[in-house]
Amino acid sequence: MQPILLSLAGLSALAVLVLTLHRSPEDPRTPNPTGSPVSLDELRELKEVLLFGPEDEAALRRSAAILEPRVEEVLDVWYGFVASTPQLVKYFAKGKDNPPDGAYLAAVRVRFAQWIRDTAAANYNQEWLDFQHEIGLRHHSAKKNRTDGVDAAPIIHQRYLVALAYPVTHTLRPFLEAEGVSPAEVETMHQAWTKAVLLSVILWSAPYVREGEF
Numbered sequence: 001m002q003p004i005l006l007s008l009a010g011l012s013a014l015a016v017l018v019l020t021l022h023r024s025p026e027d028p029r030t031p032n033p034t035g036s037p038v039s040l041d042e043l044r045e046l047k048e049v050l051l052f053g054p055e056d057e058a059a060l061r062r063s064a065a066i067l068e069p070r071v072e073e074v075l076d077v078w079y080g081f082v083a084s085t086p087q088l089v090k091y092f093a094k095g096k097d098n099p100p101d102g103a104y105l106a107a108v109r110v111r112f113a114q115w116i117r118d119t120a121a122a123n124y125n126q127e128w129l130d131f132q133h134e135i136g137l138r139h140h141s142a143k144k145n146r147t148d149g150v151d152a153a154p155i156i157h158q159r160y161l162v163a164l165a166y167p168v169t170h171t172l173r174p175f176l177e178a179e180g181v182s183p184a185e186v187e188t189m190h191q192a193w194t195k196a197v198l199l200s201v202i203l204w205s206a207p208y209v210r211e212g213e214f
Contacts, residue, residue: 033134136204
């Protein structure tokens with residue numbers, strides 16, 4: 001599996017972008033996020049369109065036990081190519097000719113580990129929904145850089161949030177192929193992760209859309 005993971009590492013940058021603006025490493029449960037403009041009823045309707053049902057939530061929860069002991073390995077793969085992908089690493093630096101902020105990247109890694117755990121927990125309640133909007137705001141110029149007090153690129157362009165949804169789920173699949181897990185179960189968990197990542201990316205995109213058009 002290792003050669004596969006290494007070959008796919010270059011597709012991992014969404015993982016870094018995802019957690020750039022999540023929760024502070026000192027307090028993973030950052031209080032008082034900005035409330036989501038999406039209601040729980042609208043979230044339910046969105047999940048219906050994604051064909052994302054209770055069986056997918058159950059599959060995500062089953063994946064938690066597989067992924068938990070390997071979270072750092074997942075992060076190693078996803079971080080492996082970031083430094084050599086200029087169009088993505090630039091979001092961690094001030095200007096295209098400056099190096100990325102190492103402390104910024106380190107803080108992101110802690111928050112990204114939490115995001116993996118949150119996704120596997122599959123608790124689609126109001127708290128989770130509010131944090132998805134907060135993540136989107138922190139990718140957007142509205143709040144980017146405030147969490148870590150850094151002076152980096154002022155926005156992560158929305159096209160990368162969308163374009164990299166596939167790569168991040170694709171690179172995760174080998175980690176789900178644990179000993180004793182049937183191919184059918186791997187496929188079920190992978191499909192659930194694909195839907196979960198798409199759902200998050202859709203919600204993170206809200207700040208990029210005109211009010212009333214999301």
